[in-house]
Amino acid sequence: MKSLSNEDDIGVLHRRVVYMILVVLAFIVIVLTRLYYLQIVMGRDYRLQSDQISVREEEIRAPRGTILDRNGRVLASNKSDFEIVLMRQDIRNKERLIKSITQLIPITRAEILKKLDEARTAPPFMPVILVDGAPYDWISRIREYERPDYDEKTPVYLEGLEIRSTTVRVYQYPELFSHVLGYLKEVDQKKLDQLVDKYRDKYSRGDYVGASGIEYAYDYELKGVDGMKARVVDARGKEIKGSTELQVLQDRLSFLPEPGKIVVSTLDYEAQEAASQAMGDRRGSVVAIDPTTGEVIVMYSSPSYDPNRITKNIDKAYWKLINTDEHKYLFNRAIQATYPPGSTYKVVGVFGGLDSGKITPDTHFNCGGGLQFGNRYFQCWNKGGHGSTEVVRALMQSCDVFFYKTGLALGVDGLHHYADILGLGRKTGIEIPFEQGGLIPSEAWKKKRFKQPWIESETLSVSIGQGYDLVTPLQNARMIAVVANGGRLFKPRLGKAVLNEFGETEKEFKTDFEPSVIKPEVMKYLKEGLIGVVHGAGTARRLASSPYKIAGKTGTAQVTGYESKIQKKDHALFVSMAPYDNPKIAVSVIVENGGHGGSDAAPVAQAVIDTYLGKIMPIVKPEKKTSQPAASDVVSNPVEEVD
Numbered sequence: 052m053k054s055l056s057n058e059d060d061i062g063v064l065h066r067r068v069v070y071m072i073l074v075v076l077a078f079i080v081i082v083l084t085r086l087y088y089l090q091i092v093m094g095r096d097y098r099l100q101s102d103q104i105s106v107r108e109e110e111i112r113a114p115r116g117t118i119l120d121r122n123g124r125v126l127a128s129n130k131s132d133f134e135i136v137l138m139r140q141d142i143r144n145k146e147r148l149i150k151s152i153t154q155l156i157p158i159t160r161a162e163i164l165k166k167l168d169e170a171r172t173a174p175p176f177m178p179v180i181l182v183d184g185a186p187y188d189w190i191s192r193i194r195e196y197e198r199p200d201y202d203e204k205t206p207v208y209l210e211g212l213e214i215r216s217t218t219v220r221v222y223q224y225p226e227l228f229s230h231v232l233g234y235l236k237e238v239d240q241k242k243l244d245q246l247v248d249k250y251r252d253k254y255s256r257g258d259y260v261g262a263s264g265i266e267y268a269y270d271y272e273l274k275g276v277d278g279m280k281a282r283v284v285d286a287r288g289k290e291i292k293g294s295t296e297l298q299v300l301q302d303r304l305s306f307l308p309e310p311g312k313i314v315v316s317t318l319d320y321e322a323q324e325a326a327s328q329a330m331g332d333r334r335g336s337v338v339a340i341d342p343t344t345g346e347v348i349v350m351y352s353s354p355s356y357d358p359n360r361i362t363k364n365i366d367k368a369y370w371k372l373i374n375t376d377e378h379k380y381l382f383n384r385a386i387q388a389t390y391p392p393g394s395t396y397k398v399v400g401v402f403g404g405l406d407s408g409k410i411t412p413d414t415h416f417n418c419g420g421g422l423q424f425g426n427r428y429f430q431c432w433n434k435g436g437h438g439s440t441e442v443v444r445a446l447m448q449s450c451d452v453f454f455y456k457t458g459l460a461l462g463v464d465g466l467h468h469y470a471d472i473l474g475l476g477r478k479t480g481i482e483i484p485f486e487q488g489g490l491i492p493s494e495a496w497k498k499k500r501f502k503q504p505w506i507e508s509e510t511l512s513v514s515i516g517q518g519y520d521l522v523t524p525l526q527n528a529r530m531i532a533v534v535a536n537g538g539r540l541f542k543p544r545l546g547k548a549v550l551n552e553f554g555e556t557e558k559e560f561k562t563d564f565e566p567s568v569i570k571p572e573v574m575k576y577l578k579e580g581l582i583g584v585v586h587g588a589g590t591a592r593r594l595a596s597s598p599y600k601i602a603g604k605t606g607t608a609q610v611t612g613y614e615s616k617i618q619k620k621d622h623a624l625f626v627s628m629a630p631y632d633n634p635k636i637a638v639s640v641i642v643e644n645g646g647h648g649g650s651d652a653a654p655v656a657q658a659v660i661d662t663y664l665g666k667i668m669p670i671v672k673p674e675k676k677t678s679q680p681a682a683s684d685v686v687s688n689p690v691e692e693v694d
Contacts, residue, residue: 108281112308115311121318121547125223126318132184132363133216135181135189135212135213136179139170139211142211149164151196155193180237180256183217220235227323229357233263235266237258246260253276263484267483267484268545273314275308281305313554316545317346317546326658330353333353334384334643335640337350337638339636340532342532342535342635345562346543346544356380357369385523386486386487387487391517391608393608393624394604394605394648394694395516395531395625396520403466404442405577406469418437424508432694437450447580447584455514458510475489475526476526479542480543491519525639535628536564541563581602590648593653597657597661599630599664600631601629601660604627606652620644620645621645622642622644625639636659
């Protein structure tokens, strides 16, 4: 009985194995049959269908972030626009397409071929932007002849051409902030390679990037992240809809763009407007800084230009004008132009003379209207002379002879040392590009530059801000701001904060200040002189009418470089701070060929000061009289405000 049972078990096991083998064989037969059906029987149909379906990646440009002034006023934003693009992967008859395009819109065959050639290394599915910011009438003409399919009989052949919605940059106050905000330009291949290498996938062909100003300095923050919409299309470029599987594929491959960040600048709209109105149509620059924060309140350069006209669909005649005109419209005079500082440089003489001990507050030099040095006579601006003059009165009345002698005592290298401490003759490090460094000469500089030794008589010229001396308006603004804040040097800035699209702060900028460079006892006499320029017997007495306590220094500088070809009239300069007992603003003004600092540049500074301080602090009634040292009340041969 036992052996029989074992035989039954073996039989059952055998049948089970046979069944399993049959099941596996059946499965294999089914799979092979299905494969035969799909690949052999239906292969040709599916292959044709596959060839006629593709996924098109449509780039969605991210809107650029807005730029605000310090109070939240919009300075730069965006508006909806159109761009005309070529999809190379869809172009089957290039010559017919080009001929049709040139018949519809004013663009040449050469321009189209150039665009295609520039994009030859890019993937074929990447759009080639033919026209960015296309006029509405161009769009209308193209829309009229657009169709889902094209054949040999189609009179206007536009296969491979598409119209897409985009945005264009808009500057709300174009000529008021043109230089400081800058403008956009389409990225070239060299710049694109640099950006892609640094930021990977954030930049692509056809992007518009900052060319200057804040647009350049904060391009990374302002530039959003482009999105992508995937579309499943047939061979004619028509989107295939109705399939759940295809819709899922499209959604999986698509993603929305991320808008650029919001940049809050340190600029003040009303103060900038006051600078513009006070300058009028004169050439020059106005820079105002908060000496306690290092924030640039005003950066205005005149003449200005309209960046809206050169970002997209460039007005070629206008572009030629602002590029070639002798007035240099694109030139940001605040940071690119260098001028002799004139008598504003006498701040350096007072600082250096007192700090080094070469002069004291009681040092008197006699001014008889000039100084004989060797075989040359160096005049004072007041030909009648200032008489016996000490440091406060010399600064107040801008006595050239006093500073000739102070400069000789310091020597050119001494003047260079103290000018450098105040940040003159070198870049400030502000974040916008193209800043110039200027020049404060030294013996070593002349030896290297001209292979000649320094001549002592040259020291007399540089001691009153002439000769080789060259500074930018921004450097002059920082110099007076350093005096205003007690002697702390800093790097000025235009960025206040970066916000996300919901207005939440992501980054705030702070200024690092260096330790004070001016001794309290030196600061005392320096400020007394600057106060006397306005409220004493100084060269800017007309500013005493301001409701705020302004202190400053006038300057008149001889023209140099390209300016001398336009006019021979001297430049007018003024540096100032207010209120002088607790400064909230420091201002530098230059009016090219303006004449005199006291009469032509100082009123511009007052307009900015009165506007800005009128917003942040209550009106202060001007005092009837400001007491000054006895010597400062004595005016020797008073002359109308010339310096």
